[in-house]
Amino acid sequence: MIKIAVGLFGAPVAWITQLFLSEPLAAHACYPYRMPLTAPIWEGLPVILAIISIACFAVALLSGLVAWTSWRQSDAKSVGENRNRFLVKLSAMSSFIFIVAIIFNICVILLVPPCSSWF
Template sequence: MPESGLASSQPFATRRKLLAGCALAGLFGTPGIWLLQVIVSEVLSATACYGVSAPRAAPLWSGFTTWIFAISAVAVAVAAPCAGFAWYGFLLARRDGRSAEPHPHRHEALRTTEQLRADDAVRVRFIALCSALVGTGFLVGVIFIWLAPLFVDPCSAG
């Protein structure tokens, strides 16, 4: 099997799958967990805190705050490894492509194999960095939603 442009002893397909998994974890895993957390929390809050025509003074279920806190804790426990996996992919891409520098834009047919591999390594690092930043941003959102019940009453009027 051919080696990737990134200096490694792993086969090309294995390295690509690992970096793709890292990118997917940061770009879709952490935002997906955040979205699921928001949807579940909002549905439960709407059901527990609002009647047909007026808001309730207290939640419909006892232990409602505990349930919201537990759901958010599970979201943090799943989102944190996704963001960590994205950062691992970025560090791996950065370490393996450290010597790669982009080349001036020329027609693709005129580029050497080394120039094409260097350009590929730059693209992989960029995607890995975007994944790590998106994963971290949504992890911060998950943590804020997790801590919200500590500061705001779930069925408060204002």
């Protein structure tokens, strides 16, 4: 049951953690007061955001691996565990979706300048 919970909630929690840590840091670094800045107040902001993203990506991958192995093991078991098989398949799909979301957030860090204007 713990494998199902890790597979089901690990990647979404990693993605939410990435957003809850990265977005406020980036917003404060580029807009600390009422005036937007052209450069972040911390020089190492991209490195900090990259470290947060890599850590969350690693947690999501670990969660996805747990979900994948649980799914592979559930196919070999008896048919009587339909609820667990459904949850294991759901956790594998959920992990994949949130791993892709974390990868897209990593691409934003690599491709968009930290304090660029929106227009």
